Amino acid sequence: MDKFAFHPFLIAIFPIIFLFAYNADKVEMSVVLVPIAISLVFTILLFFCLKIILKDDKKRGIIISVFLILFFSYGHLVALASILSIDKLNINKYFLLLITEVIFLFLAAFFITRTSKKLSNVTFFLNVLSIALIVMPSAEIIKYELKVKNFPEKQIITSVNKSQQSRPSDLIDTEIESIVLPDIYYIILDGYARADILEEFYQYDNSEFIEWLEKKGFYVAEKSRPNYPQTYQSLSSSLNLKYINYLADIVGKNSDDRSYFGELIENNEVQRFLKNNGYIFVTFTSAFAGTDKNPNADIYMTYKMNLNEFNNVLISTTPLGFFGGKNLQYSLHRNKILYAFDNIPTITQIKEPTFTFSHIMAPHPPFVFDSQGNEIQPDRLFTTNDAGFPGTKKEYKNNYVNQLIYSNQRTKEMIEKIIANSKNPLVIILQSDHGPAMQLEWEKPSKEAIRERTSILNAYFFSDKAQNALYENITPVNTFRIIFNLYFQADYEILEDKIYFTTWNRLNLW
Incomplete structure (x- = not known):
């Protein structure tokens, strides 16, 4: 040797x-x-x-x-x-x-x-x-x-999916099949705070954007909260129309294993239901490992040059992450956000009914745009942390608001194009997975930090249906229950809206 x-x-x-x-x-x-x-x-x-x-x-x-x-x-x-x-x-x-x-x-x-x-x-x-x-x-x-x-955990997840969900897609009759189905856009603006939280914690009045949405026909849930405080948990729940607390019993309350969330996001009930009803499933690249690419998608829209979350962390262990490499990382992150805003409206060109899912990492850190969309190049190691943000609270506050202002502008432009170019009925969901984390320490969260983290933007546009089923404190777990009941004559029960909190490394929900 x-x-x-x-x-x-x-x-x-x-x-x-x-x-x-x-x-x-x-x-x-x-x-x-x-x-x-x-x-x-x-x-x-x-x-x-x-x-x-x-x-x-x-x-x-x-x-x-x-x-x-x-x-x-x-x-x-x-x-x-x-x-x-x-x-x-x-x-x-x-x-x-x-x-x-x-x-x-x-x-x-x-x-x-x-x-x-x-x-x-x-x-x-x-x-x-x-x-x-x-x-x-x-x-x-x-x-x-x-x-x-070999262990039964993922099989249990699959069986729970099957046992807990009714199968309205199997019950759709010829009368419903003859209806022109809506294109559905599920757009996650990561870490987007509710208007009252922006006013209280960030001293920013977001009423202009909220009023713009309402004038366009959106219903904005003024008291909406996420069911869970983390992206993996929140999207696992909303995309499967159910609470996921049962996972703690399967993997253990002290587990930090997130593969089960990834399984639920990848093989989610929403895309399964819609694909069974003839939908084209479209996803966009993101800066988050859990949503970056779904193998179940019929169309995967990705920026021409892509660094995933794993590559970003790997680069950050080398000198490349601190000199020329970090500029590349921030640039690619910025371009992924712009790519989504620019290209989501192009889905309107598809004749078949589409379900588009896009997880946009804004206004969530890192802060790479000012309020006018000019590039910000942070002088630090690339990270997507919000809790544990490597700068000061003042920096978080100012840059978060600026990135939110620019996100508002790009969201308006995107919505205008979708509505103007769509030939099918439309459902647009603008929703955050959780609130921001200027004050949050995961292991010692204050009451104010929890309130900040558990207040979200949650807005709905139905081009051809009344919004009577929506209500001001709706949570994401009921989003697709209402939509499937409304458009597909499904019979989903509307669940009680509950909010659970957990620290970063444990599934012990409270």
């Missing part, structure tokens, strides 16, 4: 496999393929290019491994520097750490190239270490995949 230095190639893929093992419940395994391929190709090229100046394979391998370790540990060192309050000093910690790593790499390369030792023992040690580094996260991945495959 000391004859050939294969450790650089394993070290090159270790951070990717480790990151996936830690997030296997949130993303599909396919997300690692491109990063692994890029990392391996880069390492192979580096290994053979260095041969021009350094013939010794063992020395060359050790230098490359040192480089890779420094490269993938950079983001973690920055985080450590923040914990140690180095950023309070009047220095650029990003540049200082980069220079420190470069100096260390050159010193290591100098001593490695100058030594007369054959380094067989070092090569043997690094080969064994690299194998161990790959085996440990791989074992966790295999363990997780076997659990998901």
